[in-house]
Amino acid sequence: MALKSTHPVLGPRALNRATLDRQLLLRPAPLGVEEAVAHLVGLQAQNTKPPYYALAARLDGFRPEDLSVLMESRRVARIVSLRSTVHTHTARDAVGLRRLVQAGAVDRELRTFRKGLDGVDLDRLAALAAAYVEERPRTPKELRERLLQEWPEADPQALALAARCLLLMVQVTPRGLWGRSGQVALTTARTWFDGPEDGAADLDGTVRRYLGAFGPASVKDMQTWCGLTRLRPAFERLRPELLVFRDERGTELFDLPDAPRPDEDTPAPPRLLPEFDNLLLSHADRGRVVPAEHHGRTWTGNQAHRTFLVDGFVAGIWHLDEAKDRTTLTVEPFAPLPRATRAALDAEAERTLRLMTPPGTPYDLVHAEGRRAARDEGGGRGRPDRGGPATGA
Numbered sequence: 478m479a480l481k482s483t484h485p486v487l488g489p490r491a492l493n494r495a496t497l498d499r500q501l502l503l504r505p506a507p508l509g510v511e512e513a514v515a516h517l518v519g520l521q522a523q524n525t526k527p528p529y530y531a532l533a534a535r536l537d538g539f540r541p542e543d544l545s546v547l548m549e550s551r552r553v554a555r556i557v558s559l560r561s562t563v564h565t566h567t568a569r570d571a572v573g574l575r576r577l578v579q580a581g582a583v584d585r586e587l588r589t590f591r592k593g594l595d596g597v598d599l600d601r602l603a604a605l606a607a608a609y610v611e612e613r614p615r616t617p618k619e620l621r622e623r624l625l626q627e628w629p630e631a632d633p634q635a636l637a638l639a640a641r642c643l644l645l646m647v648q649v650t651p652r653g654l655w656g657r658s659g660q661v662a663l664t665t666a667r668t669w670f671d672g673p674e675d676g677a678a679d680l681d682g683t684v685r686r687y688l689g690a691f692g693p694a695s696v697k698d699m700q701t702w703c704g705l706t707r708l709r710p711a712f713e714r715l716r717p718e719l720l721v722f723r724d725e726r727g728t729e730l731f732d733l734p735d736a737p738r739p740d741e742d743t744p745a746p747p748r749l750l751p752e753f754d755n756l757l758l759s760h761a762d763r764g765r766v767v768p769a770e771h772h773g774r775t776w777t778g779n780q781a782h783r784t785f786l787v788d789g790f791v792a793g794i795w796h797l798d799e800a801k802d803r804t805t806l807t808v809e810p811f812a813p814l815p816r817a818t819r820a821a822l823d824a825e826a827e828r829t830l831r832l833m834t835p836p837g838t839p840y841d842l843v844h845a846e847g848r849r850a851a852r853d854e855g856g857g858r859g860r861p862d863r864g865g866p867a868t869g870a
Contacts, residue, residue: 490741492765505537519564527751541655555648573678582704587642593632606640614662693732702759745789752781809845
């Protein structure tokens, strides 16, 4: 009788440290912004500010303007891609990854709204919508109204969603630029990037990239990340070149041979992550980042909270109140923090505030229990508060 093959077991802490290293969260990474966006295979961008906070938590010397410059020069862009949600991608990935995942969540979303499209010729809809948004960028309302002229009996929301699903459309600037506002306006990727659209990204290459940014990981983990299904054959093709592990539940995990897998006791400094950070959205089993006792506490309904990490794991949420005359960041730990841990968290939160708050705007750092942790009056160094009244809480 043949012996059952065994693979090394990786516990939650080992998986945590490996993933944090790939996610550039163990130490500030000396990467350029475009290189980091490519390495991370995109940044979740359902809202406009999360990509900036995601990079602030990961990169050495990051400035928000660095990402805005890349967006204005069209080297990165906002587009519906992974999980049929908006991501910030490099120009190459915006097209290649979107084409790759088209048959996954994007097409499933289109099928969900198919009843509202009775009698609609989807090929004609795609051609009409493309011509319309290529004349100049159009808002979803403008696009919806134009399509309703052709199909007045159809569901307006379904018409606009069909165009979004059928076409590679990017959200043009100033939408998504730091410190500026702009409503969603759409044009095709071929128009925005001023050239023919490339084909779909190579699936096997994307598996390798996913493992390089999120591994070690299972087949279901990658399917959760990208919205595709039936990825087992791709992993089987690559099995001879990959390492294979198991988690404590016996799930098979794949990894790149030369990818970092730090010791599970490697220090992991506190980090503040934005809502919808891909660290929390890219595995079927999130136990490598979210402890079981905190499961479900990072969401309210369909809205994700901003979270912070302590010792590499989610330990609480944070809120940001950006009033005209003052910015207040409130941290809300799920359990009391030791004094040294709290001090390290305060230091990271103040670093984030200094980086992301407009020059000259005073800020407060507040703990949910109502004690102000640090305060800046607009230019001076924030100071720990030993017990003063809550400010902005």
